[in-house]
Amino acid sequence: MIMYRGKDDSEAGKKTQNIVLKLLEPYVLKGHHVFMDNFYNSVELSQKLLDLQTHSCGTLRKNRKLNxxxxxxxxxxxxxxxxxxxxxxxxxxxxxxxxxxxxxTRDHPKLIEVANRHGKMSTKPTEVINYNSFMGE
Structure with missing residues (x-):
């Protein structure tokens, strides 16, 4: 576990990205898929993970750089x-x-018809379905 202790001027806002990369060190270059919430996710981090043969998926804050x-x-x-x-x-x-x-970085965005917990049919994007399915496991 690595605790986030706030923004560090020397790293210019890259602290959360570095935490993710440090925690995933033993798992990169093995084809894993990581799911993250919007606190960590960014276009830049997704590219770095993809370069390390690791897929990522998650929610994204709309004000992130490179969005x-x-x-x-x-x-x-x-x-x-x-x-x-x-x-x-x-x-x-x-x-x-x-x-x-x-x-x-794994799923091409498309809408899929799914049933909710009450059996009502609706359409959701594949990335949302996968995120909801795997987040918290």
Whole structure:
């Protein structure tokens, strides 16, 4: 475990990225897939992990550096899904009750029909389904 102790000026905002890379050291270059929440995730971190043969998926804060600005501030209606690609990195926005920003290096963003816990059918992006399925395990 490595505790985040706040921003360090010497690392210019890269502390959370360095924590993730340090924690994953034993697992990189083995084809694993890591799921993260928006506190850690960024386009830059996803690229570094991809370079280390490690896929990533998770929620994304819309004000992160290198995010596609047009997509982050896209007006989205309920059920709409938009995505952007740079190499193998996919950034998407989908609106359920509120806009959900996601990043994934494994799943091509597409809508899939799924049943909720009450059996009602709806469509969700693959990246959201996988994140919900694996986050917390």
């Amino acid at each position: 596609p600005r047009a997509l982050m501030y896209q007006k989205v209606k309920k059920g709409e899904h938009y995505w952007w690609r740079k190499g193998q990195i996919y950034v998407s926005v989908w609106k359920d009750k509120r806009p959900v920003h996601m990043i994934s």
